[in-house]
Amino acid sequence: MRIILIGAPGAGKGTQAESIKNKYPLAHISTGDILRANVKAGTELGKNAKNYMDAGKLVPDEIIVAMMEGRLQEADCKDGFLLDGFPRTNPQAEALDKLLDKLGIALDAVVELDVDDEIVIKRLTTRRVCRSCGEIYNTLMKPSKVDGICDKCGGEVVQRDDDKETVIRRRLAVFHEQTAPLIEYYRNKGVLMTVDATCGKDAVLKLLENRKAGN
Numbered sequence: 001m002r003i004i005l006i007g008a009p010g011a012g013k014g015t016q017a018e019s020i021k022n023k024y025p026l027a028h029i030s031t032g033d034i035l036r037a038n039v040k041a042g043t044e045l046g047k048n049a050k051n052y053m054d055a056g057k058l059v060p061d062e063i064i065v066a067m068m069e070g071r072l073q074e075a076d077c078k079d080g081f082l083l084d085g086f087p088r089t090n091p092q093a094e095a096l097d098k099l100l101d102k103l104g105i106a107l108d109a110v111v112e113l114d115v116d117d118e119i120v121i122k123r124l125t126t127r128r129v130c131r132s133c134g135e136i137y138n139t140l141m142k143p144s145k146v147d148g149i150c151d152k153c154g155g156e157v158v159q160r161d162d163d164k165e166t167v168i169r170r171r172l173a174v175f176h177e178q179t180a181p182l183i184e185y186y187r188n189k190g191v192l193m194t195v196d197a198t199c200g201k202d203a204v205l206k207l208l209e210n211r212k213a214g215n
């Protein structure tokens with residue numbers, strides 16, 4: 001299965017991806033996670049991406065496309081993949097189409113996670129993450145047992161630099177401007193499905209299963 005998840009920051013792409021992964025053998029590819037790992041490791045890619053990310057802006061297309069061309073040809077993508085956070089602009093979507101053509105593979109579905117901006121702002125300003133293991137917490141819904149300390153690994157639980165409210169508003173504006181047009185792009189190709197992002201963590205999985213069953 002080859003799937004793209006499109007959704008505003010905070011729509012829950014990562015959560016839906018986890019649930020799909022439990023059922024289908026596919027490589028979960030989150031461009032945000034790859035970029036953050038590179039920032040942490042201090043690679044050339046990380047150094048180039050960091051300022052854009054902290055400002056809530058998109059990393060330039062050339063950097064992202066080069067990174068994904070390599071990633072999609074790795075062995076674990078043979079069984080299928082789930083793209084979480086890519087493509088995010090028209091040029092990225094066009095580059096992906098070309099690459100898939102070249103590799104002779106097609107997409108099964110592009111799923112749009114639909115959510116209100118105000119819900120996103122509430123979700124993201126209360127989101128916290130473990131610096132060491134990446135576990136996600138939420139000050140309202142899922143606080144760590146001890147404030148600021150990870151239940152799983154004892155690491156430091158912090159707010160991502162780009163989860164501050166002004167940055168979130170910027171990320172939302174960027175989404176509406178640059179990424180939302182992709183929804184039309186994929187609708188025109190006849191592969192788009194839309195899911196209400198407030199319908200629980202298995203919403204996308206259920207839709208995919210229903211579709212497979214021919215309902």
Ligand code: ADP
Pocket residue numbers: 008009010031032033035052053054056057058059060064084085086087088092162171
């Ligand atoms: P979210 O979807 O919550 O905004 P991500 O973790 O997917 O967050 O991405 C974090 C940041 O990484 C983005 O704000 C952006 O700077 C950068 N980024 C991730 N994916 C892409 C992409 N496909 N194109 C450009 N920038 C990206």
Ligand code: ZN
Pocket residue numbers: 130131132133134135150151152153154155
């Ligand atoms: Zn941890």
